[in-house]
Amino acid sequence: MKTTIAIIGVGLIGGSIALALRQNPQVRIVGFDVRQDCLDKALTLGVLHAGTTDLQTAVREANVIIVSAPVEQIYKTLDRLTTLSLQPGVIITDVGSTKSGIVRYAQERMPREVTFIGGHPMAGSHKSGVEAASDRLFENAYYVLTPTEETEEDQVERLASLLSLTRAHVVRMNPDEHDQVVGSVSHFPHILASALVNLVASYDDGNAWHHRLAAGGFRDITRIASSNPRMWRDVLLNNRDHLLKIAEDWSAALNNVVELIEERDADRIEEFFQTARDFREGLPERKKGALPPLYDLYLDIPDHPGEIGRITTLIGAKEINITDIQIRETREDTLGVLRITFRSQNDLEKGEELLHYFGYKVYRRE
Structure with a gap:
């Protein structure tokens, strides 16, 4: 008997998951998108077995529903799903980069016969759209699942087994732990990159050399400042508490460096850079993390x-x-x-x- 997977949102992430899962001949992929042209592309590219702009049609026979949408849209989609006819025992998961709020929201609203398990595939691309989808997008990346203590173990195993087709390393984390870690290594760096770019842009108003010399290395280290502004607005607001705490820690760390400069403490300034270098040099180069790697x-x-x-x-x-x-x-x-x-x-x-x-x-x- 085939397993029917409904992919809600057929873009880069949803399309890549679909391509990976449909390698199993016992899996049938049904896609939902509000745009018919996206569905047409997905069908032409062989990403889906079927596609529809009607959400009820997409999920009616689904054994697993994957909500592949921006964070704020995930909440709206969960609300819609509570009003539809779903298969008993269906698993619903998402791909959002924040988890605590989404998991809590789903727990409060989903009927008892539905299992919601938060998910976050930690891979992406600078390109978007289903035409950029790849069945190897998640290969060797971490795919985090965030079940709660109330989640049935057999349902977690069932979803993890299915997602192993993506060739990702499927791991489990507490939703709150996930948000703290990802806030540190992904969300907050986006704030820093954008703040640095905005600072240099303000300097550039009085001296255009800032713009000219910012090519090359500066452009590379701030590349994530080119990310989608609306998406990152929603991510920051959904991970607000952790980011505010990280910002406090960052401010204290920056103040400490400023004091070392004021005191002309050469040894401790060098130690500051050496400690950072040692940790960074120990990071695995060939692993995919919360930020997409550069090839x-x-x-x-x-x-x-x-x-x-x-x-x-x-x-x-x-x-x-x-x-x-x-x-x-x-x-x-x-x-x-x-x-x-x-x-x-x-x-x-x-x-x-x-x-x-x-x-x-x-x-x-x-």
Whole structure:
């Protein structure tokens, strides 16, 4: 007997989950979206077995419902689901990056025969839409489930087994613990990146060199400031308590560094940077975390006509996907630096091997 999965919201995340799950021939994927054109794309790309703009039709036979929507839309969707006819024993899960509020909201509203288990797949892409979906988006990433003490163990195991088809590492966390950890390593860094960009932008009003010199490294370390403003507004408001506490800790840490500078304490300033360096160097490079990794490759290129075209032709001939390409530095008759961004770790490694073979000096960090 086939398992029917309803995917509510057929974009990058929902589409990638669908592609991964439908590899099991015993799974049937039904997609719901408010936009018919999104469903048409998903059907054409083979992401779904069926699609509809009617929510009741999408969930009527579903054994598992995956709400793949922005945080605020998840609440509205849960409200709608409580008014619809659902299968007894159905599992409902979501993909939101905050969990405590959503889990609590679902517990208060879902009927007893429905099991809600919060979920957060920690992978993404700088691209959006179902056309960017990949069955390997979550490979080697963490997929967090946040059951409560009242959640039946067999239902958690059932969902975890299904989601293992995504090739993610399915782990369990308490909803509140999840929000504190992700607030530290994902949500708060978005605040810092945007605050730093806004600060430099204010300086730029009086001196345009800030804008000119902010290319390169500054652009890279603040890349997450380009994220969707509305989405991050909702994330911050839904993780408000943890973020306010993290902000207090951050303020204290920053004040401590300021005091070291004021006191000209060279040894402790160096210790500050050394401690940060040691922790960062210990982070696994090939693991996917709460922030999407960069699959960047840098190479020196001579200032010759057609050189970039040759490189992209070599990569394209091997069917290796490039998502972005940027010339970082060029001066006439000297070497420039080309940054190529790949779609996945696998594509990066294949591109690196290929370019090495053709004699290019390739490296992963500038």
